[in-house]
Amino acid sequence: MPNIISFKFNPTTLKLNKFIDFYGFCSQWNQNIYVYGKNEAQKVHRLSELLSFILFSHDEECLIVIEGSGINETRDYISKNLKNVQTA
Helix, strand or coil: CCCCCEEEECCCHHCCCHHHHHHHHHHCCCEEEEECCCCCCEECCCCCHHHHHHHHCCCCCCCEEEECCCHHHHHHHHHHHHCCCCCC
16 A cells, blocks of 8 residues: 555635644654645645645645555545545
């Protein structure tokens, strides 16, 4: 089973509190988070970096990639808590 999952999202349709919870969930598993937009890509080291990306992204569609252990649990978390995303 691969230790990676990705999903697409529109930054304007998501609530920040959901992403704060999501970041905390991924941190518990020590997962790596990468965010990609049209003109920007970065590894997220802190919650503030993820929130800045979401707040200041002008793209209609972005991609988040999560890497590490607990991917099945993360997939379940995303499907239950982040309703406006498309799993890639």
